[in-house]
Amino acid sequence: MASANSNKKKLSAAQRDELLGVLKARFEKNMSRHKGLEWAKVQARLEANPEKLWSLNEMERTGGEPDVVGHDKKTGEYSFYDCSEESPKGRRSVCFDREGLESRKENRPENSAMDMAAAMGIELLSEEQYRELQKLGEFDAKTSSWVKTPADIRKLGGALFCDFRYGNVFVYHNGAQSYYGARAFRGSLRV
Known part of the structure; x- marks a missing residue:
């Protein structure tokens, strides 16, 4: 029987x-x-990369509803x-990064967006990627x-x-130590 550690980033x-379903x-x-x-080609790629499947499962488990949004013909x-209508529920109320989290004197959240993404094996969307996502639908009309x-x-x-408000994408700023119940992060993964 395999040790629990070797199964850490592997799905049954x-x-x-x-x-996959x-x-x-x-x-x-x-x-x-x-x-x-074509789904068959996407599935073949996923089955050849079980650690990426684990990351997609983490995206799904935390409410991200991951979906294919592009294909790089050069690399395949x-x-x-994350294509959930609102920012993923299982990733809300987090500071931006570890430094922001540690700078809080009190009322610290449990985690940071950057640490969660790293643990999941994904990256936060860039502003450019976020704008690309918004061309595919309306996301974050009530969250950020x-x-x-x-x-x-x-x-x-x-x-x-x-x-996304008033038919437009807005980019704002906050102190990295701030966190809100309606703010999480959206991730990306290349497989």
Whole structure:
């Protein structure tokens, strides 16, 4: 029997099959997000990369509803973004990063967006990726999502987040130590 540690980032056959079923159903329901792509090719790529499947399961488990949003013809990689209507519920009320979290004197949240993303094996969406996502639907009409923040802004203590209001994407700033019940983060994964 394999040790618990070796299974840490690996799904059981039942978990894998269940996740593939969920991802396939979402893929087929939202063809406008990935015109011209075939599920069989996506699935083959996923099955060849079990650690990426584990990351997608983490995205799903925390409410992200990951879906294919692109394909790099040069590398063959598929891009998955969190496509939940609102910022993922299982990732809310987090500071931007570890430094922001540790700078809080009291009322610290349990985690930070950057630490959670790293543990899940995914990256926060950039502002550009967030704007790409909004072309595929309307996301974060009631919530907001932390996004990758340029080093010069982060060095000064700030962090960026985005949302969608009044038919437009808005980019705002907060102190990296702040957190809100309606703000999480959206992730991306290349497989």
